[in-house]
Amino acid sequence: MKITRKFTADDSIVDVIEYDYTLLPFLSRFSLPLGFGNKSIASVCEGAGVDVNVFLLIINFIVSGHPDNDSLSTLNPLTIVDFLKNSHDYFLSYKFPHIRQNLLNALDLSHEDINPAIIGFYDDFVDKATRHFRYEERNLFPYVKALMEGHPSKYNIKIFCRQHDEVADSLSELKNIILNFYTTSVPNKMYDVLVDIYNCEEDLDSHSDIENHILVPMVEAIELNQCDTQ
Ligand SMILES: [Fe+2]
Numbered sequence: 001m002k003i004t005r006k007f008t009a010d011d012s013i014v015d016v017i018e019y020d021y022t023l024l025p026f027l028s029r030f031s032l033p034l035g036f037g038n039k040s041i042a043s044v045c046e047g048a049g050v051d052v053n054v055f056l057l058i059i060n061f062i063v064s065g066h067p068d069n070d071s072l073s074t075l076n077p078l079t080i081v082d083f084l085k086n087s088h089d090y091f092l093s094y095k096f097p098h099i100r101q102n103l104l105n106a107l108d109l110s111h112e113d114i115n116p117a118i119i120g121f122y123d124d125f126v127d128k129a130t131r132h133f134r135y136e137e138r139n140l141f142p143y144v145k146a147l148m149e150g151h152p153s154k155y156n157i158k159i160f161c162r163q164h165d166e167v168a169d170s171l172s173e174l175k176n177i178i179l180n181f182y183t184t185s186v187p188n189k190m191y192d193v194l195v196d197i198y199n200c201e202e203d204l205d206s207h208s209d210i211e212n213h214i215l216v217p218m219v220e221a222i223e224l225n226q227c228d229t230q
C-alpha cells in the first residue's frame, strides 16, 4: 500500500510529480512554468506569484482526500476562488476542445449512424459543464467576494450546496455508448479518447471536491463568525 505523503514548502516540485503524475493538471492550473530543476515548492510558487500555502492545501488535499484544518481557518477563501476560476478557464478553453478534437479524429466513417449521437452527447456534456461553471462565476464567486468585503447578500453557502451537482456524471452515457457499441477496426485513437474522458471525469470530480470540502467549510466558518459578531 502506498503511504500518503504530506508535502511541505521545502520539498522539490519534481518529487510531487514523481509521487503522483495525476497532479500535473493542478500544477498547470496554478500556471507554474516548467523547467523546475531541483527547485523547491516554495521557490517555484514564489517565482510564479502563487501563494505557497494555497498550493500545499490543494495538493495535499488531492493526495490524502482530507483538507488541512489549520489552513482552512487561516487562508483567504478568495485565493481558492481564483484557483477555481482558473480551473474553469482551463476546462473550457483547453481541455474540452482538446477532447472534442480527439473524439472527431477517432470516429470511424463506417459508423455514420452513431457518430452524430456521440458528438451530440459530448456537446451536451460541455453545455451542461459550461452552465455549471457560469452559475458559480455569477453567484458563488461574487458572493464570497461580497462576504469578505463585509457587504450584505441574499445568497448564502447553503443555497449553493443545495443545488451543487456533479458535472462529471453526464460523461457516463457517452462512455457507455463507446464502450458497449463502438466496434472499430482501428481502435487506438478511440482508446486514447477514452483515457482522456476518464482523466477529465476524475479531474472534474477533484474540482468539485475542492469546492465542497475546501471552499464550502471556509465560507461556512466566516458566515458563522459574522453572525456571532452581529
Ligand atoms: Fe467550479
Ligand SMILES: [Fe+2]
Pocket: 132, 136, 164, 207, 208, 211
Ligand atoms: Fe461546481
